Amino acid sequence: MTIDAVNAGKRATITDVARAAGVSRATVSRVMNGISTVDASIAERVLATASELEYAPSGTARSLSLGVTQTVAMMVPDLGNPMFQEILKGFHHAAGADGYRVLVSDSQEVVADEVAIARDARRRCDAVVLCAPRSSGEALVELLRTVQPAVVINRSTQGGVAPAVTIDYAAGIRSLVDHLVALGHRRLAYLEGPPQSASNVVRMETLEKMKQERDDLEIHWVPCGSTLVDGYRAWPDVQSTGATAVIAFNDLVALGFLGRLNEESIAVPADLSVAGFDDIPFSRFSSPPLTTVTIDQVRIGEVAWQKLRAAIDRGEEPSETRFRPDLVVRASTGPAR
Template sequence: MRASAEDDGQDHAAPPSGGRTGRRGPRPAGSVTISGVAAAAGVSRATVSRVMNGSTSVHPELAARVRAAAERLDYAPSVAARRLALGRTGTIALVVPDLANPLFQSVLRGLSQAAGKAGRQLLVAESNEDPEEEVVLAIEARRNSDGLVLASPRAPDERLRALSDRLAPFVLVYRQVPGLEAPSLSIDNAAAIGEIVAHLTGSGHRRLAYLAGPPGSAGNAERLAALRAAPGLDLTVLPCGSMFDDGYAAAGAVVRSGASAVVGFNDMVASGVLTGLRELEVEVPGDVSVTGFDDIPFARYTTPPLTTVSIPKSELGAQAWERLWALMNGESGGYNVRFQPRLLVRGSTGPARS
């Protein structure tokens, strides 16, 4: 609970009047102390410390007053001293399956920008879609940081639960694990697939091919389960992967399947199969419709533009930071969030050929 301006301990003194201080000439670097900022802002040293360390427990008006005084006095806290006082590294970590996937780059950007505003650096590692490597990286990254964000982790549920104490504080992104205390920000994959299927069947498609993602992906499992549960479909599941080359290599299998529409595990896969089908002289969407998942930045620029579902990628990174920051300060990480994707219909889908 945030303190109000009236009940913040020693901070009842009014700020000094007269606006800017009447200093003469440039102030030597490092000559302004935390006590000077406290006196200029009319607050306690403890309040200045909390504001400089990014705490959200200070009333916004007091925090603004402290920051204004610090700027007026050219005060810059010592990073080394701050980290020593806090017993922290000043770094948070992000572990992702594959940095080449624009989906994770968007999360990285949102997380990095939010953490940077709080003066924190970001350590990034990728597991190359290997669940065992992911576990090793997560433990090592957490050892060298103050908190961890696991984006779309491939490790099994039971492994994540077993590692929970060693990784805390941490936040899950694109994944929800039952019985895990860490907060999660996930995607309603079943709802997204439901929208895709409704769109395709509404256009007369019944024979669908699914280009499956990595076996360890929880998102892949949820999307496949939703497709299998959809009534009235003749579904062919084709092993694929998560990258452009995987989709490109699957184009021949799509043609042999006789499917009139393809659901790609993600936009990278869907973009790859678009290219492969074009080289095989298969018209999209005239012969085969293609859909993706994620709405990565170049999905709208494929040929033809890709029908896909959009998810709030940068927002996921920013919200992951908010929850991690709360945990790092001994507060609750808040409630879990399950985002609802939005279908974006573009030129890669059309009526089934009769």
């Protein structure tokens, strides 16, 4: 079959190239995928034929032949949380610069769905990132062993099963308590996050230690959640504690709580100090601006991609990178009344 025999206006196929070059479809595939086992003169003929026919390999077919998709997946527990959006932004930009696409799955805080979501994503993609997974430590390790290459964000992995990017939540919560104590607050309320959140567990354990370290410090635990609505609904329970300052699980909860305080005509910080966690973009624009701890979430996403790319390309030994939050004092906290 000659090149002229290819119908004008018809997109050339791998079969057309193979026939025109006098080789098999498999040979064309190997040449177009850069596999070096084809004789140089044959490879040159195939490339010249493909150029004349303006043949463009199918990305899907190429992915199937190479066993790669140039796509990775990220699973988050709540895509509505701006913190995860910022992490995803950093990850997406870094992966995109290396020619990878990113698929996103939201487990919607349903622990039972995490395994199925992660495994399905891995079947479709070259690798996965589990961002703040809610599964137990044992279940997480078991999952990671089945979806490699993988990276975990916001969780340490036992025995270095996979690379991890973590945040020093203990240091962050300590800085908030120290700040409030320095302002004279001795009766605090903590608006708890989801019980399945490992970062919430770390914060609660740290608060308990600080309570034991100081005889004059009183901390009340208020079951809450992770959303604006959860924070809004927490006011009656907080009110019953008599706390002079509140630390919320995250900034979303704190912002919802501030909204309720405004409705109740509770002055912040004159009547009650409020602090959040994460420093999401909205925090500095709340009324009043929110005291919180800041974490470079975009950078966390970038580092997660660096680790995942290394795992994909070189199978490097798992390592952990830990970020330490910094206290950001704004107008929502003040001296105890």
